[in-house]
Amino acid sequence: MQLYKNQNLRVHNSLSGKKEVFEPINEGYVGMYVCGPTVYSNVHLGNCRTFMSFDMIFRYLKHLGYKVRYVRNITDAGHLENDADEGEDKIAKKAKLEKIEPMEVVQRYTVDFHNTLQKFNLQPPSIEPTATGHIIEQIGIIKEILDKGYAYEANGSVYFDVVKFNEQNEYGKLSGRKLEDMIANTRELTAQDEKKNPQDFALWKRAEPQHIMRWPSPWGDGFPGWHLECTAMSTKYLGEHFDIHGGGMDLKFPHHECEIAQAEASTGKTPVKYWLHANMLTLNGKKMSKSTGNNIYPAEIISGDNDILSKAYAPSVVRFFMMQAHYTSILDLSDDALQASEKGYQRLMEAMGNLDSLKTTDKSDFDVDTWQQNCYDAMNDDFNTPVLIAHLFDAVKHINLIKEDKEKITKEDKALLQNTLESFVYYVLGLEDQSAGKDDSKILTGVMELLISLRNQARANKDFDTSDKIRDELNALGVQIKDGKDGTTFTIN
């Protein structure tokens, strides 16, 4: 039987602002769309957090036994740099700066994006469509919206008529805005605006002669508006009504609001059952942002080559750090917080490593069944990874006690513990054991065994000068000797 039949998952739906029982439209199947990156520069860590959050959600849904189709797009068509008519799309702008083809920019940063996510152990989505690969579909949707009367053409551009749409529908329901308020608060824009109303947004933009990225359309050469691709691709691969749409909080308005409007205008159906929004990662208390320069790149964290942090952190440590906060909470990145996470991560991984060699007996002091359900309860409560991790540390404590012969565990419980722990740590949280020394050679292991035996021999002979010298000098090299009940082990920091 599939796990989801027993495990009652609840998710926080941004549309209602409440936690709702998760019931997919088609039992057993989940369609999930997440807004991907615009590939005009390297992904920064804040981007990664969002994708990591949805990776965890993807993994947990699959763990529960759902068949998940996860679609995450690549925005490679470029968006306008600003709202003015002379707006230049950011991919073309970057291409000009670097004197390369737009598609060369796209390729370079797509590759960087994939490499980076792979380092953080993100699973690839089921489909990763590109905006430029779906121009025809986007034009199709524009036609439908025009036919329904919710858009108008102006000088080769097509705009969505928000005011008209709002007469029969509710524009702003996702972000809690009212169109009247928005109109009242709008600053006067340029007078020669093609738009009927400042709230209207582009479905298609006429390409100026110098604009490189352009496609033919019924309205002349141009390029699609930036909200449209997600509607086109989510509809194509997941249908007109699908289960989950995710993205960063900053996309809630206007991007996701416009997606809802486009879909409702063209199909008459609301596109998404559950809207999930991942919150921002801040740096020094401010949102990470490409445009303001307040950001840190993943490569800089992993290499330690930056002015913000005191040292390098392994990708899994960063992932663990992020999983220690709920995906809907703002998380502030700092050196102290990362260091604390690193210590905790190492303790968790060490316990994982010790699990296999635990001795079993005929009774258990640890109620593994209850513990396991606690883990599921945490995840079922809107993917509460911090609480899950708290439970994982409960298991760590028991593992250490059993290792020291202070507690007992049966063979069955040990198997269940091991199985559950590995599922949650490696599979659901996507952590990898990246503690130093894990993949070191047999030679090192042999040398260490020799040193350890020499030291223990010296201790047996009460030659503490020698034994301490071995211990202290190894420690100075970053190799820590740990004396346990069943002998001595070592870790490399």
Add this chain to the structure above:
RNA sequence: GGCAUCGUGGCCGAGUGGCUAGGCACAGCUCUGCAAAAGCUUGUACAGCGGUUCGAAUCCGCUCGAUGCCUCCA
């Protein structure tokens, strides 16, 4: 200015109207030749001021503060 979110012990970070998550740091103890590791124990925190309630960090109101969105951004 409008909309929204948030303000938790030294730091990070969960949280349900009453049963004091967790991690890191700190201290004491156990263990140890001494340490380290591990285990145990302690810390009574919830921005401020009112209110509702038998009872609120958790509900309501106000004040202060922070952040996000309102223009591209995960």
